[in-house]
Amino acid sequence: MLKILVVDDEPDVKDLFLQRFRREIRNAEFLLDFAKSGEEALSYLSDHSSEVVLILSDINMPGMSGFELLRHIREDFNIPPSPVVMMITAYGDPGSQEQALQLGANDFLTKPLDFAFLKQKLHDLA
């Protein structure tokens, strides 16, 4: 089972992901958890460090940004198996992408998310 942590400040992201992956969740392929900020994500990770396989994080969030979260993950949770991190942003400029990859992101996705494409990626991971 693929345990995924989704980090986004928009509350409806949770409902959207739950419905988009309802089949996978029902079939117990994926397990989704949600955090509304970078800080919340870090505290979640400190409790479930080795369980989470994949982190999907928004970059633009009030408070701790996605980049900062990414840096913390790579610094504080670097014991293998380190999680796969995919960054998501509405501003898909090359600068942000470069920065994300430099900070150790495994992938860089732009909003609006192509869920079919994302699903394929996740299945490949699983």
Next chain:
Amino acid sequence: MNWSDGSSYIAIGIAIAVINYIRKFLDTPKQLPAWDVYLSKVWVLGLVLMTIGEVLPKPWLTWFWLIIFGAVAYTVRQLYHIRPARTLLLAIAPYTILVVIRDVLRFISPDFYKSTKVYFEAGSTFSFFWLITFMLIANNQKKAFAKVQQEREEEAEQRRIIEGKKNELEYLVAERTAEITRQKEELEQTLTELKATQNQLIHSEKMASLGELTAGIAHEIQNPLNFVNNFSEVSIELIDELSEEQTKADRDTELEAELLTDLKQNLQKISHHGGRAASIVKGMLQHSRSNTGQREPTDINALCDEYLRLAYHGLRAKDKTFNATFQTDFDTSLGKISVVPQELGRVLLNLFTNAFYAVQQRQKQGVSGYQPTVSASTRCIDSQVVITVADNGTGIPEAVKQKIFQPFFTTKPTGEGTGLGLSMAYDIVTKGHNGTLAVESKEGEGTKFILTIPA
């Protein structure tokens, strides 16, 4: 009178002298030019009378004197309004009359004349002195008259000069008035142009802030639109799943109910996010629209929240690396306040944009552990709405603080700020809403703008 009588020549000579004296004295060539032509030649009649006297006996000389006297009397009559002329007539009348009576008497009754000759001589002496005296008086009168005349002329001259000066002054005044009127018109023209320019500036400030907003707005609209699209697509999947379930022989009614609940929830979310996008577009239209100046009951908290987000995303769009925390502390008991929403929105947008700019500048200084924070709060204190916009940015130096509300004052690089934002905000709050806009700031610690509006 005849050619051989010497006294005839003397009489003519005296007549010429008297006439000329009178002409000169009364200035007849000027006063009575038409009559003067005859008066000057009246002595010629003496020659005529002398010719007649050759044939006929006396008293022609008497006639001559009567004619001369008549001419003088006629002259005086025409100049009766001149006092010296009357006096002159009075001077010569007794002597002339006496002489005429004497001559007539001598001619008619030489005996009677002889017996009364003594009286006539005494009379003529007396009237001669009379003549001299009155001529002197007349002369004095003439001098006095001339003096009065001169004074009058001087007075008239004076008046003429004064009149001239007055005209000159009036001309100057008219000229000055025309000048001032022209200047006034020029100033009015300039004022009109200035007003037009001011309107254009206000418009361009609105457009500039709209430009700053565009990216923020795009982001803010993109987000709800993504949700609308995603929830629509998911709903189609749900419906597919539902119809698939309904065709099965053993239908999972629990799953069907769950799908239906989710569908309803999704439609509510679509509606919610659609409304979100619509309200952002509405806000944008309000912001760019020329001010209608209409106050309307407005949810101040919602307005603050909307512009806080727009300002944040506006700056984010320009600086991708920028990130800030924003905190809101709204007084939910505030209710709706009567304000001009697009005007107050412009003020809030300006304050928030400045706050985010200040924290961005401080973040660029690269102090470790710095967390850029912008906070907005609303309160109701003493029936006044107090909106506070605070940041922990660079702060404002004391010298700059004095000038921030002045038009065209900006600390931003050329081309980045119009310098009108805060001055317009100040006008909107103080003039438009009878409120106050105060600033508290400490360099290196942060800035707090406190906006107060009567509720």
